[in-house]
Each structure stands twice: as C-alpha cells, then as structure tokens.
Amino acid sequence: MAVIDTPLGVSEHPGVEHEEAVRPSRWRGKLGVWIPAGLVVLIVAACFLAPLVFDLPKPIGGDVLDSYLPTGSPGHPLGTDGNGNDTLSRVLYGGRASLLIAVTVNLLGLLVGGTLGALSGQIGGAVDTTIMRLLDVLIAFPSLVLTLAVAQAPGPSMRNTILALAFFSIPAFARVARAAVLRLRSLPFMAAAELCGTPRWRVLFRHLAPNIAPQVITFGMLGMGIVIIIEGALSFLGLGVPRPNPSWGNMIADGQQSLSATPGLVLWPSLALLITVLSFNLLGENLRVRWSGR
Amino acid sequence: MTVTTAAPRPRVSRGPALAHSPVLRLVVKRLLMAIPILLGVTALAFWVLSLIPGNAAQQLLGPEATPEQVHQLEQQLGLDKPGIVRYLDWLKGAVHGDFGKSLVSGQPVSELLPGRLAVTGELVFLAFFVSLAVAIPVALLAARRPNGVVDRLSMMIGTAGLSVANYVLALVLVLIFAVGLGWLPAIGYEPLSSGLWANLKTMILPSAAIGIPLFCFYGRFLRSDLVDQMQGEDYITTAQAKGLGPWQVLVRHAFRNSSFGLITVVGLNLGTLIGGTVIIEQIFALPGLGQLLLQSINTRDFVVVLAAVVIFAVVAVLANLIVDLLYAVLDPRIRYGSH
Numbered sequence: 001m002a003v004i005d006t007p008l009g010v011s012e013h014p015g016v017e018h019e020e021a022v023r024p025s026r027w028r029g030k031l032g033v034w035i036p037a038g039l040v041v042l043i044v045a046a047c048f049l050a051p052l053v054f055d056l057p058k059p060i061g062g063d064v065l066d067s068y069l070p071t072g073s074p075g076h077p078l079g080t081d082g083n084g085n086d087t088l089s090r091v092l093y094g095g096r097a098s099l100l101i102a103v104t105v106n107l108l109g110l111l112v113g114g115t116l117g118a119l120s121g122q123i124g125g126a127v128d129t130t131i132m133r134l135l136d137v138l139i140a141f142p143s144l145v146l147t148l149a150v151a152q153a154p155g156p157s158m159r160n161t162i163l164a165l166a167f168f169s170i171p172a173f174a175r176v177a178r179a180a181v182l183r184l185r186s187l188p189f190m191a192a193a194e195l196c197g198t199p200r201w202r203v204l205f206r207h208l209a210p211n212i213a214p215q216v217i218t219f220g221m222l223g224m225g226i227v228i229i230i231e232g233a234l235s236f237l238g239l240g241v242p243r244p245n246p247s248w249g250n251m252i253a254d255g256q257q258s259l260s261a262t263p264g265l266v267l268w269p270s271l272a273l274l275i276t277v278l279s280f281n282l283l284g285e286n287l288r289v290r291w292s293g294r
Numbered sequence: 295m296t297v298t299t300a301a302p303r304p305r306v307s308r309g310p311a312l313a314h315s316p317v318l319r320l321v322v323k324r325l326l327m328a329i330p331i332l333l334g335v336t337a338l339a340f341w342v343l344s345l346i347p348g349n350a351a352q353q354l355l356g357p358e359a360t361p362e363q364v365h366q367l368e369q370q371l372g373l374d375k376p377g378i379v380r381y382l383d384w385l386k387g388a389v390h391g392d393f394g395k396s397l398v399s400g401q402p403v404s405e406l407l408p409g410r411l412a413v414t415g416e417l418v419f420l421a422f423f424v425s426l427a428v429a430i431p432v433a434l435l436a437a438r439r440p441n442g443v444v445d446r447l448s449m450m451i452g453t454a455g456l457s458v459a460n461y462v463l464a465l466v467l468v469l470i471f472a473v474g475l476g477w478l479p480a481i482g483y484e485p486l487s488s489g490l491w492a493n494l495k496t497m498i499l500p501s502a503a504i505g506i507p508l509f510c511f512y513g514r515f516l517r518s519d520l521v522d523q524m525q526g527e528d529y530i531t532t533a534q535a536k537g538l539g540p541w542q543v544l545v546r547h548a549f550r551n552s553s554f555g556l557i558t559v560v561g562l563n564l565g566t567l568i569g570g571t572v573i574i575e576q577i578f579a580l581p582g583l584g585q586l587l588l589q590s591i592n593t594r595d596f597v598v599v600l601a602a603v604v605i606f607a608v609v610a611v612l613a614n615l616i617v618d619l620l621y622a623v624l625d626p627r628i629r630y631g632s633h
Contacts, residue, residue, distance in 0.1 A: 137334035
C-alpha cells in the first residue's frame with residue numbers, strides 16, 4: 001500500500017494492472033483454493049466419520065499375537081504395530097487428536113492473540129509498547145521449557161498440550177494482526193471513523209476486523225500446519241497425546257525404533273501428516289494470493 | 295521523530311549525524327528494553343520449573359532415597375531456600391557473569407555450555423549456509439521466467455518441502471542414507487578434533503533435516519519477492535530502458551532490493567530455528583544445547599536450564615531487534631519511538 005503515503009495521495013505505482021499479469025486465470029485461482037479445501041474436508045471426514053461408518057478395529061488394545069503384520073494383511077490393510085494394533089485405525093484416530101488440537105490452538109490464538117494485537121496496534125503508544133514487550137517475552141522464551149512443564153506438572157493430556165501450544169500461537173497471531181492494523185491506521189477510512197466519533201470497539205470489530213481478516217485467517221491456515229507439526233514433535237518427545245492413544249507424532253516416534261524392519265509404521269502416519277499439512281499450507285497460500293489480488 | 299538537536303549547525307562529518315540518528319537511538323533503546331525481556335524470560339523459566347513436581351535432589355538420589363538423604367542433599371545444593379531467594383541469588387551471580395554450577399554434575403555452567411553451544415551453532419550454521427546457498431540461485435532461476443519450467447518445479451518442491459516435519463524428514467534421510475545406502479552414520483557425533491570429514495559425516499544428515507525445509511521457505515519467499523519487484527517497480531523499468539540484460543536487471547537491481555526482505559525473514563526465523571534443533575539433536579544423539587536443555591529439565595537442574603534459556607532468549611531478542619531495525623531502515627514510512 002505504497003499509494004497512501006505519497007504526497008496528495010497520488011499513486012506512483014498503478015500496481016493493480018501489474019498484479020493482474022502474474023495472477024493465475026480465474027478458474028485456476030478457484031481450483032487452487034477448492035482442491036486443497038476439498039482435501040481438508042476429505043481428511044476431516046476420514047478421521048471423524050470413517051471410524052463410525054466402517055467397521056474398523058480399535059486403535060488400542062490389540063492382540064500381541066497380531067504384532068508387526070505387513071501392509072496388505074487381511075483385516076489390516078496397512079498392517080499392525082508392535083502391540084498388534086491396526087495401523088489404519090491408529091492413523092485415523094491419531095488424525096482426530098492432531099486436528100482437534102490444531103483447530104483449538106489456532107482458534108485460541110486467533111481470538112486472544114488477534115484481538116490483543118489489533119487492539120495494541122489500534123491504541124498505540126504506551127499500551128502498544130507494553131503489550132508487545134510482554135509478548136516478546138513469550139516469543140523469546142524457549143517453548144519447550146513451558147510445554148515440558150505444562151505437560152509434566154499434571155501429566156500429559158490433550159488439554160495441557162492445547163494450553164501449552166496456545167501460549168505460543170497467541171504472540172504469533174498478535175504480531176500478524178498488529179502489523180496488519182498498523183498498515184491500515186493511516187488510511188482515510190480510519191480518520192473518517194474517528195471523526196464520526198465511532199467508539200473504539202466498534203472501529204475494531206466493524207472496521208478493522210474485516211480488513212485484517214484475510215491476513216489473519218491465512219496465517220491461521222498456515223498455523224494449522226505448524227501446530228500439527230509441533231504437536232507431533234511434542235508427542236515425539238513423549239509429551240502431547242499420552243500413549244497408548246495414537247497421535248501421528250507418537251506413532252512416528254514409536255515406529256522409529258523398528259525403522260529398518262518395518263518402515264511402514266513410520267511411513268503411514270508421516271504420509272498422513274504430510275498430506276494434511278500440505279493441504280492446509282496450499283489452502284492458506286492460495287487464499288492469500290486470491291485475497292491480495294482483490 | 296522528535297529531533298533533539300536544538301541549534302542548527304552545518305553537518306560537515308557523518309559522525310554527529312550518526313550519533314543523532316534515529317536508528318542508533320532505536321538500537322540503544324531496544325537493547326535497554328532487552329533487559330526486562332531477559333528478566334521476564336528467566337523469571338518465567340524459574341517459575342515454570344518450580345511447577346514441575348520433584349527437585350534436583352530427588353531426581354539425583356532416585357526413588358529409593360530416604361527423606362533424610364533427600365533433605366541433606368537439598369541443604370547441600372541450597373534447594374531448601376525459598377524459590378525467590380534462589381532466583382535472586384542466581385540473578386546476582388548471573389549479572390556478575392557467574393552462571394553457577396550444575397546441580398547434577400557440579401560442573402560450572404561456563405565450562406559446560408561452550409561445547410554444547412558449538413555443536414548447536416555448527417548445526418544451525420550448516421543448515422543456514424547450505425539452504426541459502428541453494429535457495430538464492432534457484433530463486434533467481436525461477437524468477438527469470440515466472441511460470442516457466444524451473445519456476446513450476448521449484449514451487450512444487452518448495453511447497454512439499456515446507457509441509458514436511460523435520461523429524462519425519464530426519465527419519466526418511468536416515469532410512470535412505472544410513473539404513474539403505476550405508477553412506478552416513480544414523481546417529482552419533484564426532485567433534486571437529488577427530489577430523490573435518492569425520493565431523494561433517496555426522497553433521498550432514500541433521501543439518502539437511504533442518505536445512506531442506508529452510509531452503510524451501512527462503513527459496514519461495516525470495517522468488518515471489520523477486521517477481522513482485524520485477525513486475526511492479528519503476529526502477530526495474532528504468533534499468534531495462536537503459537538496455538541492461540535481463541540477468542543484470544535481475545541480479546544487480548531486483549535481487550539487491552529483495553535481499554533485504556530475505557534478511558528480514560532469516561532474522562525472524564533464527565529464534566524458531568534454534569528451538570527446532572532440540573528434536574533433531576534428540577533423534578541424532580548430538581550433544582548440543584537442546585539435548586542439554588531436555589536432560590536438565592528432566593533432572594530439574596534449574597541452574598543449567600536457566601543458562602540455556604538465557605542463550606535461547608538472547609538469540610531471539612537480538613534477531614527480533616535486527617528485524618525491527620531492518621524494517622525501520624528499509625521502510626521510512628515505519629517510524630519507531632514517535633506517535
């Protein structure tokens with residue numbers, strides 16, 4: 001938005017036409033959003049509906065006699081793990097945990113961090129400095145220490161994992177929202193709203209929020225991928241979703257021990273992780289391209 | 295920006311101008327602001343550690359120890375004092391440059407950390423160096439012909455690489471290069487003193503696991519920035535009108551401008567990157583800072599944890615400062631310290 005600050009508001013860069021040139025054609029832009037969106041829906045449906053519709057073996061409490069069955073065994077299309085649990089079922093149930101955690105963490109980050117950052121940017125001055133420096137402490141803090149503590153103090157659980165991860169998504173969302181608000185602050189419509197005597201909360205929710213929504217939501221989509229990966233990392237270190245309940249992270253970590261003998265145990269959850277994160281990233285990226293083109 | 299110079303005087307040398315430059319004031323201001331951040335970070339770390347049940351004495355003696363033994367060791371280590379006293383004691387030492395001794399090994403932290411820091415530093419440096427060395431030429435090639443073959447291919451690889459978790463990538467690399475081909479060791483670490491190649495052999499896979507996603511990230515970022523510059527900026531048109539060749543315009547003009555954006559992203563990334571080494575050090579059994587941090591949390595060795603936290607925090611604060619500085623330097627529309 002270089003246009004705004006030039007004297008007399010004269011545009012130096014009629015950038016719109018240029019952007020038009022690099023933008024993919026209309027149907028390709030649409031496909032770029034709809035294909036990953038469809039994949040996300042498919043993954044969510046597979047994790048949450050498939051176990052209800054199809055008669056899958058339970059993800060835990062398998063028979064040890066069935067351990068390490070290869071891929072393609074009767075009744076176990078992706079084989080079984082060391083405890084005889086069905087891998088397909090564990091991948092689907094593990095996906096539930098990953099998706100639930102990612103959605104909750106990002107919603108918390110979006111609501112708390114987004115509001116905080118937007119407010120901070122809107123008010124400015126000492127309030128802004130205070131909020132941002134407090135968030136700097138969280139950003140500078142090695143997240144592992146906090147997550148380990150939160151996970152160890154009352155024992156690992158999904159709720160504790162969500163809380164620990166939310167602590168780190170809040171400053172990230174706050175930064176994105178604040179940067180977006182700062183860019184808007186000098187625009188004429190802000191001055192107009194102020195001149196009309198619009199109350200601050202109304203400016204925030206009715207004027208700023210819709211304008212920064214594209215940036216914040218795009219960041220949220222990328223954040224979904226990030227949180228799914230970090231949750232996996234936590235489970236990898238023995239935190240996160242407590243065993244024997246499956247999560248993609250702890251499945252990968254467990255499979256690591258027999259990596260050369262049964263690579264499938266690492267491969268399937270890794271593939272699920274990759275496709276899910278890829279879909280969210282593509283969705284976020286293509287939404288960004290579409291929205292910024294407008 | 296508030297101007298502090300009262301009397302107007304001719305600026306002969308660059309010295310006085312620099313001394314009054316808003317950038318320098320920003321640096322000083324932000325460095326002063328880093329102090330409360332570091333205080334906050336260490337206090338938070340200390341408080342968080344005190345929330346974990348058990349202390350270093352119990353962890354050292356194990357579950358078999360009698361309460362008397364635990365109590366004795368607690369007194370010996372000074373763990374019987376209240377938390378705030380212990381934190382202030384630690385802080386007093388730290389301000390004087392004495393970060394204390396490890397509760398578990400009794401080693402001074404100043405001896406324990408440098409070796410660990412060297413391993414993590416090497417890991418981060420290799421990952422950074424390799425990823426940038428590959429990302430820049432690839433991005434230039436891709437931006438030369440947007441939507442061309444190189445561009446499409448690098449975009450696809452970049453998107454896929456960004457979505458791979460580094461621990462998954464690490465395992466895949468181990469599966470291919472250690473288990474399958476047997477070229478490189480799966481785990482372990484050789485110090486530089488046992489030879490450069492021996493050292494590099496143990497570092498290639500870990501730094502690749504960190505560097506490949508980084509390469510994808512930087513490459514994609516630089517590519518889209520370059521394309522934006524090439525298509526929207528007047529100075530590019532000027533350079534083209536002068537009759538410069540496409541490569542010269544791209545490398546000498548567009549890349550110069552885009553490189554600032556890249557530096558910004560690299561700086562912002564540094565903090566997260568160092569945090570990300572923890573899991574890679576765990577997978578490859580590298581004796582780095584992350585591994586030390588993880589061990590010290592498990593043994594409740596708060597002295598070592600605090601020292602490690604300070605290092606992580608200093609890196610993150612400095613990286614943040616540099617990024618903010620670059621914003622101010624590069625974009626005169628963003629001014630700090632004035633409202």
